[in-house]
Amino acid sequence: MMRMNRPTPPPVTTNGNAPDEAASRGSRGIQSIEVGGQLLKALVRAGTALPLKDLARAAGMAAAKAHPYLVSFGKIGLIEQDPTSGRYGLGPLALQLGLIGLQQVDPVRLAVAELPALAQALRCTVSAAVWGPLGPIIVHVEQGPTPVHVAMRHGTPASLRHTGTGKIFAAFAPTAAVAEALAREGEAQALQDPVFAAELETVRRDGLSRVRDELLPGISAMAVPVFDGFGRLALAIAAIGPSALLDLSPTGAQASTLRATAARLSQRLGAAPATPSDGAT
Template identity: 30%
Template structure:
């Protein structure tokens, strides 16, 4: 990114930082004085921020306030906090049952992002980090999210080159499509070393009040401990725990 663009971005962020609960409305000169910038420079940046919906301007006072885009962004952030809070008991219970690394992944565009996790106490374990982004086609949590997405969105993702994360990553579109159908029928997904070599993952979907899958509850461990027998043992439990989170979010399952 050119230095001029970087400078403009940093100045725009600095402008936003000028707003606070004590000073929710600011004029051009006030901001310029705080940042030691010219009023013309600040004015240009304010116009850009206003046109993007990040700031709004009072037509009478000509002073600026936070705009609707800020509310949109904060809603996204708060939804993640709410989900992480609602999932915390299930996450703790899954960790207690398995002693493996457990996590919650939220759908974010064409990727998944980890919003909560508890790591295994074992020396050899699967390591994930909150905020880490991963593809949807590789790993149990990714396949759960992908399996319940609208068909148009799935087609768009599968229409792009699929990165091979490990030798076991499924990059054949026909094979992956069949795998997603199995996930929908079973209600959970399994990954045999698709994202992490020599690891097995198990994930179940979390639904919101509208019946849309927005997240996945996941457990993963090294195959020397967490194997197919563990999948058979814990699959019903992870489905139950994911359903508990879904119900906490207002989801009501359809009668069988």
């Protein structure tokens, strides 16, 4: 008698899926979590609690589809519904996750990691500065392809009135702290100077400070603010180079690259996509 060989069935995993299918699913992740995550992202973008219909629309789904996700998120504390208005907002677990995330992030470490690529992109020297005990202080310098002969190194203080870095802090740091630091620099009346006050307003409006040949002939600089998740100025990123090579136009390619780096850092620190326009409080 002739024996027929039966085709060997494909091996299955414990959940009944073929290995290739399981591997594919593993690489894709869990789609339902990704879909539900759009609701969380929509709430973050909105910055306020939303009715079900509006929240679903913002997440790109039907209200009937969104509701089960919101119920599950509510059970674990990612979402909560206001009992009076019925609006949905971020819940206590989401707030706790955000706060813990902010505590774990080191702004200087993030900025330093960005500086080498930024120096190459801008073709000039770049730096990061934070607010120190006496005012702005440079914490890292990354040399670019074009050397800049200025006395700038780690630990160098930045003049609030005469450097791009300093003007970012003068514009966005708390006014009382800025006034004290200006007084230590011998510029006690600087904030009352209409010219300087107008310059700081321009910095706040543009999100960019610009200095041309102010401290050293032939050397220019521009700087941008980096904000944290509470809207506070975390640090300043500056570009310094020969005036002939640094385009100070606020709409130029170098300014756009500098702003994009600051925006990326701000978002990693928990800031909203749109940076504050006035941080001088």
